[in-house]
Amino acid sequence: MIKFATVGAGWIVDSFLKGAKENAPDFVHSAVYSFSDAEGQAFGAKHGITRIYNDLDALGESDIDAVYIANPNAFHYPTAKTLLEHGKNVICEKTSVITSAQLKKLYEIADEKGVIFMEAMKGLYLPEIHQLTEAFSKLGEIHMAKFDFCRYSSKMPALKAGEFPNIFNPAMAAGGLMDMGIYLVYPALYWFGVPNKIQADVSMMSTGADACGTVLFNCAPREENGAFKNIQVTISYGKTSTSKHDNLIMGDLGVLHIDTMECFDNSYIEYVDGTREVITKRDTSFSNMGGEALQFYKFITDKEGTKERYEQSKKLTTEVIATMEKIREQAGIVFPEHVYNL
Ligand SMILES: NC(=O)c1ccc[n+]([C@@H]2O[C@H](COP(=O)([O-])OP(=O)(O)OC[C@H]3O[C@@H](n4cnc5c(N)ncnc54)[C@H](O)[C@@H]3O)[C@@H](O)[C@H]2O)c1
Incomplete structure (x- = not known):
């Protein structure tokens, strides 16, 4: 069994939980993190979860194996970095990072710790x-x-x-x-x-x-x-x-x-x-976030068997993040300085 925590409380987290439950029965929602205790308590109550964290290091030190991150984009990198450093497997909502340097750093930490980092691109x-x-x-x-x-x-x-x-x-x-x-x-x-x-x-x-x-x-x-x-x-x-x-x-x-x-x-x-x-054809019987939840679970539990697929996913995400940077540069999309920090 892989115990995972969720970060964030938007509707997308409900969708991910549905996809995970329907497609990866041994991938079990076991904890909730929110920056706000009230939000965490309410989200936990909605999903029958009693382990609520609002300190990321405390979540990192827990026995949770993996984390699904769905907070705003600017928080993805620092949240993922902290959790990977604690040896947690991380699946992070799109857009997972702002810069190629951030992505490289996250993959390096994940490799060093022997865990997975994956961007949640459901399709x-x-x-x-x-x-x-x-x-x-x-x-x-x-x-x-x-x-x-x-x-x-x-x-x-x-x-x-x-x-x-x-x-x-x-x-x-x-x-x-x-x-x-x-x-x-x-x-x-x-x-x-x-x-x-x-x-x-x-x-x-x-x-x-x-x-x-x-x-x-x-x-x-x-x-x-x-x-x-x-x-x-x-x-x-x-x-x-x-x-x-x-x-x-x-x-x-x-x-x-x-x-x-x-x-x-x-x-x-x-x-x-x-x-x-x-x-x-549209298949409404299948939760469209089920595929990514199952793939993340397989990446964690069958590292040898999924090595090639994981490397392909890293390569594509690396190319996409580099392309996103180029598009922003051309189009003049600029974020405040802190968002780019390593
Ligand atoms: N895959 C999909 O189909 C899909 C759909 C919607 C959103 N998303 C992604 O999910 C992520 C979250 O999107 P959302 O619309 O739920 O975001 P949101 O603004 O509703 O915030 C989500 C959560 O982030 C935390 N948060 C919000 N503001 C914060 C702040 N100032 N400081 C610290 N934490 C804060 C809260 O826990 C909140 O529940 C984004 O990366 C988005 O791109 C993906």
Whole structure:
């Protein structure tokens, strides 16, 4: 059995707990940490947990094996670092860190302590991403992809009422790219590799966070000798409106349409002659955070058997965090100095 604690009390923690319970029965929620004792007590009561911590070192010194971190982005690095130094396995919500140097440091500590550090990017651990990858061979030569994830934030009314929600606060390392854009950067790099060229621009909010943005990646082709010399991938994201565009992977034999890039569900290919083939369907019986919870559990309990997968996950996360840094640099997204500290 692996005993894990949760950090944070947002709805995403409830979703992770559901996914873990349904998919990894020996991965057991055993403690709650919150910076606020009242919040920790309330969250613990909701989930039947009596071990409540509000001192991170005390959690680190406990017999808990692993921790799921879901506090605001700016707190991820110091929280994860403290827990890894105490020898805890850590799965951390996206966006897990701000800089490549922070990520390198966390992987170093994890390796030194013989534990796991993993970014929680749920779609990567769902079967749908593999079904889509297999379908690529039906598209002919791929030369373009367009990914979009714009959703009106539930925190917009509070912002308009004069409050300052964390998600629009640069001091929390938040904003559109860090919250939504990363869902698109991951599949772009997973499928098409590290881009040769990045062009990025954003619309900024009065809070100093980016509301929405567009990024153009120029990637090398998958087929060296094909008709196309490169693949263009456009990603657009935002938190201030909801869009309903299909995501498209475009080949010269057909176009793959994907409903959401969060979970890669409801997808089909429309071939050049207009016929359609369904590739993935929405499976509401499966909690979409179950895949990452189970993978984290396997990384911890079967280190030898999952070594290759863990190294692949480290490589991809390293490439994604470096790309996120480049996008922010190009687009002028800047956070307060303390967020970058090691
Ligand atoms: N994977 C997903 O689908 C998904 C969905 C939503 C959020 N997230 C991620 O989860 C994380 C948390 O997001 P959220 O919307 O729940 O955040 P939030 O602002 O609601 O805060 C979450 C928790 O962080 C702690 N916290 C908040 N403000 C704090 C402060 N000033 N100091 C110390 N601790 C504080 C509290 O315990 C709070 O419950 C983010 O990294 C976000 O990107 C992921």
